[in-house]
Structure formats: C-alpha cells, structure tokens
Amino acid sequence: MRWNDMRQSDNVEDRRSGGGGLPIGGLSIGGMVVVAVISLLLGQNPLEILGLMQSASQHPTNQAAQPRTQPTNDEGKRFVSAILGDTEDTWDHLFKQAGSHYERPTLVLFRDAVSSACGRASSAVGPFYCPGDKKVYLDLGFFDELQRRFAAPGDFAQAYVIAHEVGHHIQNLMGVSGQVHRKQQALGKKAANALSVQLELQADCLAGVWGHYAQQRKLLDPGDMAEALTAAHAIGDDTLQRNATGHVVPDAFTHGSSEQRMYWFKRGFEAGDMRRCDTFSAAKG
Structure with a gap:
C-alpha cells in the first residue's frame, strides 16, 4: 500500500523509550499466543487473564528495567501515524456526512507493558483499545508476530489491525460498546461471548469501510486485500484454537471464526457504508 502518500496523524503518543517496564508476569511478546489461547479456551478477555496473573504475583522482581532508546521518528512510527491519519480523514468525512463530529483517538506506542485507563497490560494481550481513555495501544512487536507466528505478512495486514482497533473507538463513540458490556453483565458466559463476537466482527467491518475509501484514494496496491484477509483468517478463533x-x-469464541472475520471485513470493504456493519441484526437473522 502507498502509506507514504497518507497524511500522518499528530495523535500518536510514543512511550517506548525509557520505561514501559518489564513484561507483566515475565511475558515476552511471544507470550501473547499463550495468553490468547488461554483466554479463548476459557471464554475470557485477555486483559482479564493478565490481570489475574499480575495479582497472583506475590513478590515483585528486583530487576530494574533497562531504558532503551528509540528513534523519535522511525519507520514503524511513521507507518502507524500514516495509517491513523488516513483513518482520521475517512471517519472525519463519514461522521460529517452523518451530521456528527468525529472525535479522533490517540494511538499509544509502547514496549513490553503499558498503563491505561483500563489498567496495566502486557504486550501479550496484543493491540487493544481502551474506552476509558479513548486510546489505542500497540506494541510494534505484534507486527513481527503477525508475520512470523501467524504467517500474515504485509503492510495492509498491519493496517487492518490498526483500523480494527479504531473500529472499537467508533463503537465507543456511538455507544455500542457500552450497550454490549451492560448486556453482558446479565448473561451467562456463552451468551456474553456471542455478543463479544458480534462486537469484534463489527470492528472488522468498520476496518473494511476504511479500506474501501483508502482504495478509492488509490492508496492500495494489488494484493493488499489478500493480505488483510490472510490476517483475518490467521486470527480467527477457530484457527487459533485448532x-x-x-x-x-465455538462456545468459547470471543472474536469470531476465520470465515466470519474475513466475511465482515470484506463486506465493509466492498460496501464502504457503516450501515452495512450491523452484525447484531445479522446474528438474529
């Protein structure tokens, strides 16, 4: 994709140098696969699993984290800033069309572990969005894992991951996330997981809507769509479990099957209309 032609966002907060600290529970970026699978099998949010692991640690380590310097404008940061900037341009336009104002999120780059309004989290949870502070959190090491462990290389695969988290921000702005979380409190695990799947698939669809407009602006290359679909397949619940x-x-799914994730991203990409992303009504049909 032609990400160098995209406008770079100013809403990127770089916390990588000097002190994200040691990974929670000693987990490296490679530990995200273990946490993801455990949470998937138990039907729980990865953040909950890591919270329990952190609480179980009785003796904090005495080893001091070694500060690591990071270029202030390295290629990874430029890439993230460009993708975020392009999502801002898309959603600014679409919200304005709908008679509303798009409140832009901040994207936080971190390494190993980070504190957010949703608590302290390790890189092992992968990229995540915190509705409490309206920020997307990303350890760039996840992109290495995406290529090496999940066999989903390519810049558009990485862009899909960012656009998916931005999709959660849009859900938060629209009140969808809050409604879902309130409903989940009164439901059993199986029904709550089903709602979580619908929420995640809608974020996939919203990521596809952004991709639609990136294509219209001639920012995509041949093969980019295949990269995103490969990533969506690789991180489907059934593929991870298998x-x-x-x-x-299936009752433990929290993000959707590979087929579902590919379907909803492609639906948003082809339609370019967020009204086509009603995964909740589709689940009732």
Whole structure:
C-alpha cells in the first residue's frame, strides 16, 4: 500500500523509550499466543487473564528495567501515524456526512507493558483499545508476530489491525460498546461471548469501510486485500484454537471464526457504508 502518500496523524503518543517496564508476569511478546489461547479456551478477555496473573504475583522482581532508546521518528512510527491519519480523514468525512463530529483517538506506542485507563497490560494481550481513555495501544512487536507466528505478512495486514482497533473507538463513540458490556453483565458466559463476537466482527467491518475509501484514494496496491484477509483468517478463533489444541470450541469464541472475520471485513470493504456493519441484526437473522 502507498502509506507514504497518507497524511500522518499528530495523535500518536510514543512511550517506548525509557520505561514501559518489564513484561507483566515475565511475558515476552511471544507470550501473547499463550495468553490468547488461554483466554479463548476459557471464554475470557485477555486483559482479564493478565490481570489475574499480575495479582497472583506475590513478590515483585528486583530487576530494574533497562531504558532503551528509540528513534523519535522511525519507520514503524511513521507507518502507524500514516495509517491513523488516513483513518482520521475517512471517519472525519463519514461522521460529517452523518451530521456528527468525529472525535479522533490517540494511538499509544509502547514496549513490553503499558498503563491505561483500563489498567496495566502486557504486550501479550496484543493491540487493544481502551474506552476509558479513548486510546489505542500497540506494541510494534505484534507486527513481527503477525508475520512470523501467524504467517500474515504485509503492510495492509498491519493496517487492518490498526483500523480494527479504531473500529472499537467508533463503537465507543456511538455507544455500542457500552450497550454490549451492560448486556453482558446479565448473561451467562456463552451468551456474553456471542455478543463479544458480534462486537469484534463489527470492528472488522468498520476496518473494511476504511479500506474501501483508502482504495478509492488509490492508496492500495494489488494484493493488499489478500493480505488483510490472510490476517483475518490467521486470527480467527477457530484457527487459533485448532492450531493450539487440535480442536475447536465455538462456545468459547470471543472474536469470531476465520470465515466470519474475513466475511465482515470484506463486506465493509466492498460496501464502504457503516450501515452495512450491523452484525447484531445479522446474528438474529
């Protein structure tokens, strides 16, 4: 994709140098796969799993984190800033069309671990959005994992990940996330997981809507769509479960199957209309 032609956002907060600290529970970026699978099998949010792991640690380590310098304008940061800037341009336009104002999120770059309004989290949870402070959190090491562990290389695959988290921000602005979380409190695990899947698939669809307009602006290259679909397939719940345990437990899905994730991203990409992203009504049909 032609990300160098995109406007770079000023809403990127770089916390990588000097002190994200040691990974929670000693987890490296590679530990995200273990946490993801455990949370998937238990039907829990990865942040909840890591919170329990942090609480269980009785003796904090005495080892001091070594400060690591990071260029202030390295290629990874420029890439993230460009993708975020392009999502801002898209959603500014679409919200204005709908008679509303798009409140732009901040994207926080970190390494190993980070504090947010949603608590302290390790890189092992992967990229995440915190509705409490309206920020997207990303350790760039996840992109290495996306290519190496999940066999989903390419810049548009990485852009899809960012656009998906921005999709959660849009859900937050529209009140969808809050409604879902309130409903989940009164439901059993299976029904709550089903709502979580619908929320995640809608974020995939919203990411596809952004991709639609990036294509209209001639910012995509041949093969970019295939990169995003490969990533969506690789991080589908059934694929993760099958690769980890050899079997699939649909009731434990929290993000959707590979087929579902590919379908909803492609639906948003082809339609370019967020009204086509009503995964909740589709689930009732």
